[in-house]
Amino acid sequence: MGVLQREAEAGVFQLAAARRAVDAAPSNHLGHFALAQALFFHGELESFRIAAERAVAQNSMDGLALAFLGELLAYAGDSERGLALARRPRSPGAEQVG
Numbered sequence: 001m002g003v004l005q006r007e008a009e010a011g012v013f014q015l016a017a018a019r020r021a022v023d024a025a026p027s028n029h030l031g032h033f034a035l036a037q038a039l040f041f042h043g044e045l046e047s048f049r050i051a052a053e054r055a056v057a058q059n060s061m062d063g064l065a066l067a068f069l070g071e072l073l074a075y076a077g078d079s080e081r082g083l084a085l086a087r088r089p090r091s092p093g094a095e096q097v098g
Contacts, residue, residue: 014038022051029058033065040072048076056085063088 018038021031032055039048052069060066067086074082 029055
C-alpha cells in the first residue's frame with residue numbers, strides 16, 4: 001500500500017468520523033469544527049464553508065477554532081471573511097472569559 005493510498009483512506013476515515021461527531025452532538029461546535037477541517041482537506045469547499053460557519057455560530061468564543069477556520073476560509077478563496085475571523089480572537093475589545 002502506497003503513501004498516497006494510505007493518506008486517501010485516512011481522509012475518508014476523518015470525514016466519516018467528523019460526520020459521526022456531528023450526528024452524535026449536533027449542537028457541539030467541535031463536531032462542526034472537525035467536519036469543516038475534514039471537508040476542506042477532502043476538497044469539498046462549499047460544504048466546508050457551511051460547516052465552518054456553523055462551528056463559528058455555535059461558539060464564537062473559541063479563539064483557536066476561529067483563527068484556524070479563518071485561515072482555511074482564506075485559503076479556500078474567501079480571504080475577507082477568513083482574515084476577519086482569524087484576527088477576531090486577537091482584536092482589541094474582544095470579549096474575555098474569566
